[in-house]
Amino acid sequence: MRKTTTFAVICAAFGVAGTAQAQTLELVVPFGAGGGTDTVARVFEPGFAAKLDRTVVIRNTAGASGTIGAASVAQAAADGNTLGYLPIGPLAIQPSLRDTSYGLDSFDYICQTTSTPVFLLNKSGSANADLAAWVAQGTEDRVVYGSSGPGTIPHLAMAAFTTEAGINSVHLPFDGTGMAMNAMAGGEIDLFVDTATVMESNDVTALAVFSPERLEAYPDIPTMQELGYDLDFSVWQGVVAPKGLDEEQRSALSDACAAAIEAEAFVELAKKTNTGLMYRNAEDFEAFVSRNAEMNAQILRDAGLTQ
Template identity: 70%
Template structure:
């Protein structure tokens, strides 16, 4: 018997902790954004080894809208019978409920596993006359600095707002409807700084000044961390697997075992290498603690930015 089928058998045994008669062969995985987007792309690669480890059919349902909160609400409202999970990123779980009225909160989910954590970089135009992060601090403490984002409350906004506050910058926030428009604005000199992942760094004529991570990124060894510049700031775009509140411990453990197998699969590693996505697995307890602390930190930044009271 192969290790894969041994794991599959262990997962199925764990899932028998559910009310067996209600468990379907097909598991629905809700993705809260449209097909072809960043979250959907990763979810579809994750789904295949995850389904193989579970020995169940997994069907992805794209339930987009309202910055991901419609899909997240569908996961929170689902029956806790082990037939519905959600592949959700940071936004609809740990940011948007603080910005808008939602039908769910942190207590309405079961936390299964974290799958990715991709650090973000502080970017400037490659044509800018500045060389280091310190150059922008010197300007921003005496004159204004304009930074863009892909929308209020997004990670690019929160990370830059936290940096501006820590550095005492006279910063002006200029939000855009997506990263593409912000990159056009940077190319035209409308904004000075932007924060985003390595995917944006590679696809545009920009230079990275620092990374919001505890350590330098292996693929970019010459880019210093924010801490090296004197700012203890870490931000990443993360994703994970959630269920509705009330899943049994046996069900969560079964899903978590399958999640770990998927995260460690060759297919997931290949995707990570091609898209500069950071792989990070955390099981149920560690993931829940991480999400709750991340949410708390985001609320404080949103308050400092004047977006919430």
């Protein structure tokens, strides 16, 4: 009887262990299905799952500018079965704007996957043909710039530019990029900042790109640095886990990220949508997020949005 019982206990133990190992990995996207972050995550997922040899499912948890989904990741068990595919906003901007239940130290950082520089845009055919003309107008009078909402990258980049250029400006936030583009078409705003996808799909002209070097796809567009402004802004995304992963898990997940970024489908998506691929491993991504969050917090203070 004792041998039979012992054997049964051993089998049960192996069964439990096997179930835990085979458990589905949830990849939380903090925005609704069909949005920009979700679209990229769904192309990233197959290569990530293949390298891990695990089933990975995406769970959309939208709300509060991505902070509800980010909080759900921070509060999950640190067992490698829940990860977050998070963009810059929930990680490195929103915690400075609102009272979130998480902070930078609530996560283990796995890898960065993308970094897409943004452009300074004006309406095509504008009387001001270049950046210098807008700076002159802002010095003598004022410029009006729009954003897709307070604390977004379009807002932060423009706030940093107007501060560094020393120009008078008025910020008009809109509920999304589409409404802002309508406002630009109607002459309600002068300037806007966004990615190449927005630039290509609207009647706008790029005056400069917020990147250290000119982009291969747009060699004629000068960088902000060339024009005298040391400004570098991009929309980036990456993978995080609840704090507490062991180093072996973290390393394996980071390696799987690298493989997913090199997958043919992910590379093709990047080309099609002008998304910049950027792999940073766990340690480098953590350091990058910390620097980025500190910079964004200072910009928000300078813009009077936070104390």
